[in-house]
Amino acid sequence: MSIFELAADEASAYESDGFVIRENVFSSAEIARLGEAAERAVALAARLGRQGKTYTLDGNRFVDADHLTIQYEHGPASETIRVIEPVHELDAELDALIDDPRIVEPMCDLVGCEQVSLWTGKLNLKRPREGSGFRWHQDSPYWIHDSSHVDRLPNVLITLDDATEANGCMRIIRGSHTNGCLPGIGDGSQLEGFFTDPACFDETQQVPLVVAAGSLVFFHPHSVHGSQPNASDVARRALILTYQPAGFPMLKSGELRNAVVPNGGVS
Ligand SMILES: O=C(O)CCC(=O)C(=O)O
Incomplete structure (x- = not known):
């Protein structure tokens, strides 16, 4: 048995609830380093964004710089970055996270494969008092036209705060x-x-994911999820990585990024 693979109770929670939480997986030192990597990525995205192609969707500003998409906060003319996708390309430390066995081993269980590759990776920033909410949505409708295996695209949320x-x-x-x-x-x-459509799910079943920095939440591509704006004085940054069976290209770049299985898969 691999050290980090899903236990039977976790696998059944994922199956019935659509998500499973592992708290305090990364140490505070690791999270501090990832936080610095995230801020380096933001600085780079801000520069790339100045040369990109701007468009609006429902009044909100997006910039595409090559295959990188940068979403800006919803306030008028805000220069605050809200989301960067795919973010791992902007920093080596974020790229290395894709191979972390604490993520890859549970992902192999959820994808149902011995090896997995990355589908996409986002940084969601939610700055203090400014970070906007996300309306209820599933991720799968965004991906259905680009993937033939949309049921096998589990996400992991990694909390940086x-x-x-x-x-x-x-x-x-x-x-x-x-x-x-x-x-x-x-x-x-x-x-x-x-x-x-709110008629298609039961809002009373919502679970607020109140977890410490360094926790992981694995969740299903069909799970309805969302969030409220950041009404506090502290940031709520998080990475979301999405995996798929090995050998398939990533969503936006079309490139292949297999996760390196620790010890060649033997543990
Ligand atoms: O970060 C959040 O609160 C929600 C993120 C989300 O729904 C998404 O990136 O699809």
Whole structure:
């Protein structure tokens, strides 16, 4: 048995709830280093963003710089970066995280493969008092046209700061992953297909993911999730990495990034 693989109770929680939490996986020193790496990536993205192609979706500003997408905060003319995808390309330390056995071994169990590759990786920043919320959505409708195995794209949220209700922790609807891609809100907005119709899930089943920095939350690509704005004076930064079976290209670059299995897979 590999040290970090999912225990039977964790696997059954993932199956029934659509998510499983592992708290305090990374030490505070590791999280401090990852936080610095994240800020280096933000500085680089800010520079790249100045040369990119700007567009708006439902009034919010996005910039594409080659295959990198940078989302800006929703306030008028805000220069604050909200999301960077794919972020691992911007910093070697973030790239190395893709191979961390604490992530890769559980991911092999969730994908159902001996080896996995990266599908995409995001940095969500939620700056103090400014970080906006995410409406209820599933990730799978964003990916359905680019992947033939959308059911096998599990995510892991890696918290870089303590996540609380006040700073807009992510929330998951327990059990909402069981019916595939759900209908969108259909309100005429540009992203109407991506935000989930509230009639199709039970909001009372939401679980606020209040976890310390350095925790992992593995969650299903069909899980309905979202979050409130950051109403506090402290940041709520998090990375989200998404894996798939080995040998498939990544979402945005089309390149292959297999995860290196520790000890050649023998543990
Ligand atoms: O970071 C959050 O609170 C939500 C992120 C999210 O829903 C996403 O990136 O798909």
